[in-house]
Amino acid sequence: MAQQLDYQTLQQIFSRFQALEPEPVGELFHTNAYTLLVAVVLSAQATDVGVNKATRPLFATVDTPQAMLALGLDGLTEAIKTIGLYRQKAQNVMRLSQILVDDYGGQVPSSRAALQSLPGVGRKTANVVLNIWWHIPAQAVDTHIFRLGNRTGICPGRDVAAVERAIEDHLPAEFQQHAHHWLILHGRYICTARNPRCGICPIRDLCPFEDKTI
Template sequence: MAKQLDYHLMRAIFTRFQAAEPEPKGELHHTNAYTLLVAVALSAQATDIGVNKATMPLFATVDTPQKMLDLGLDGLTDAIKSIGLFRTKAKNVFRMAQILVDDYAGIVPSSRAALQSLPGVGRKTANVVLNMWFHMPAQAVDTHIFRIGNRTGICPGRDVDAVERAIEDHIPSEFQHHAHHWLILHGRYVCIARKPKCGICLIRDLCPYEDKTI
């Protein structure tokens, strides 16, 4: 685990991320808060590309909890059968739709506790929705962020909760909103797991990682 970077290095790193991509976007297809919630729930142990392939035709007609109930569990299961763990995910999404209709008038709540009470929604999923839709500085830590946080010292921690706290505690406040997107995209396309692409990394000279590639 790398040592936590100091404030000045953190500011320099995120200034570069911001300059390169002022408004980073998530890669999951969605049309509103509900479809975002469903897409993120379906993305567990699956790729965004694979989820989008299934959800783009689904969300063209099913974009509210009531429409999901009208589709039925069998219809939903068939629509997402290309996604890993699709049977379990279909049951969770269908139960989620019922709860949203019964308890929230079909509206996605903006509370982390309320979101996490829904079937198939953990803290990471809740944080993505809070960040992307409700514009809260919530930090969704995935495998990419966990890896580069510890590799670079941007947000080191022994588990995802510790990494989340490191982001909140050490990244300057003006970068908090987009922090997790910059880190996810950097980890997905540049600071990859087996052989990071250090040669094209925009923070190469600021990163203390010792085993840089050429």
């Protein structure tokens, strides 16, 4: 685990991320807050590409919890059967849809606690929805962020909660809103688990990771 980088270095790193991608966006297809929530629930232990292949045709007609309940468990299971753990995920989506209808008037709440009370929704999922839809600077720490955060010292921590706190505690406020997007993209396409692409890394000179590739 690398040591936490200082404030000035973090400011330089995220200034470069911002220059390269001023308005980063999530890669999960969605049309509203509800479809975003469903997409994130379905994305657990699955790729965004794989989820999008299943949800694009699904969300063309099913974009509210009421429509999901009308589709039914069997219909949803069939629609998402190409996604890993699809049976359990289908059950969670149906249950959370019923709760949204019964307790929230069919609307997705903007509270982390309320979101986390829904079946299949953990802190990371809640933070994605809060950040992307409600524009709250919540940090959704996935495996990419955990890996590069510890490898580079951008946001080191022994678990995802510690990495999330490291972002919130040390990163300049002006970068908080888009921080997890920049980090996910960097971890997904540059600072990969195997054979990181250090030769084209925009922050190579600021990174303490020694095992750099050419």
